[in-house]
Amino acid sequence: MYYEEYLPELNRTAEKFRDKAQKKLKYCTTCQPYDGGEYIWIMGNKTSIDEIFDDINCPEKYREDIAEHLHCPNCGKSGFEQYEVAGTEDLHVLEEERKIKSIYTRFEKKLIDFRSHLEKLPSLALAHPLGRKIHKEIINNNVKTISIKQTNWSRARLVTHSKVFEQTDMTAPEVGLSSGGRFHHQGQSVLYLAEDDELAMIETLDNPNNPSLIWIQKYIQELELTGILDLRNDWDTLSDDHNEVIQALLAFRYIFEKVEDRSSKWRPQYFLTTFIADCAREAGFNGILYTSSRSYGNNLVLFNPNSTAVHPIDKPKVFIYEPKKSLFEDPDDLTRFF
Ligand SMILES: [Zn+2]
Known part of the structure; x- marks a missing residue:
């Protein structure tokens, strides 16, 4: 059995919110360098999966399930929890764009x-x-x-x-x-x-x-x-x-x-x-x-x-x-x- 097969099913609406959240998610804690077991946040703008959901006005009822479907495009980590720390694009990168x-x-x-x-x-x-x-x-x-x-x-x-x-x-x-x-x-x-x-x-x-x-x-x-x-x-x-x-x-x-x-x-x-x-x-x-x-x-x-x-x-x-x-x-x- 593959990991994907255990993922909760999403309906059409939830899938749309998943895609929007996935676009915003750029980094995670695994991407960051570690010092004595603690990560030092340097890559991306530090936020949480739940705050990303807030940004895209994702209904509460989908959040827990969608989080499990997300992956980090930078390091490849897959599967998040709703309140997990994550990173969006650096503000200066967005400003530059x-x-x-x-x-x-x-x-x-x-x-x-x-x-x-x-x-x-x-x-x-x-x-x-x-x-x-x-x-x-x-x-x-x-x-x-x-x-x-x-x-x-x-x-x-x-x-x-x-x-x-x-x-x-x-x-x-x-x-x-x-x-x-x-x-x-x-x-x-x-x-x-x-x-x-x-x-x-x-x-x-x-x-x-x-x-x-x-x-x-x-x-x-x-x-x-x-x-x-x-x-x-x-x-x-x-x-x-x-x-x-x-x-x-x-x-x-x-x-x-x-x-x-x-x-x-x-x-x-x-x-x-x-x-x-x-x-x-x-x-x-x-x-x-x-x-x-x-x-x-x-x-x-x-x-x-x-x-x-x-x-x-x-x-x-x-x-x-x-x-x-x-x-x-x-x-x-x-x-x-x-
Ligand atoms: Zn990552």
Whole structure:
């Protein structure tokens, strides 16, 4: 006999209340860490099953039976008692969800309109109300500014011929050489760095599904980098340091929109980001830290490619990049790189 078979039967009405209560129930005492036999409540908003029933106006006569049907979605514990302690969603999580929802409602149409305006008139961002607003907020510094203390960075280039690269081949391309990117215009010279080797590789490839040979240059940062615009996307939290319009840009992920085919010269995904980069330059920022659109981690673009805060160390090395075949990789498998 299974546990479920012993559960009291619920009628249609009771089932509806069970579903409502189940939606609200997020944590239980089993989820919490224990110290000397006593739990310390840290996950969720502490309440009781009965208070959840109060919230949804569940009739008293169903409560005891429904409680037995509930399970904790976080740890899997099944079967509760009516007066048992339980947790609903953290109040700050609910508040965050409300904020994100409100930003979506207010900015969705405007952002879609701005994006299609930029596709038609890439250099006329300031002719659109949202363009003017983004410009104003960045110029007035209503954005999150950070200093970076990270010490190591990586930069990658594809192996395209047999020449052995030196450090000088792995610095920022000089003016006139770059074909343009997320935060710079064609021909501009800026320095892009990734926070680790793997991310640098993935960012460099035209198609991360194909194995490739790649040069990796390690960079060391000896001085603190100041005046960096923080455009990292935190998925479920929006930074209050940003003005709402910047929060909307991050929430909609337009800043991180992926260019599927990098060999194509038509890359409208970059019109918005190069505009933001221009605003940031005008406002005096030294660079932008942003979330990768291709993998996990952050990239840094420095507007001054000769920044003295970072410099290459050791000789560049060649690696074999192989696309991940499964999520579960053997960490001891060293054949991926040499
Ligand atoms: Zn639990």
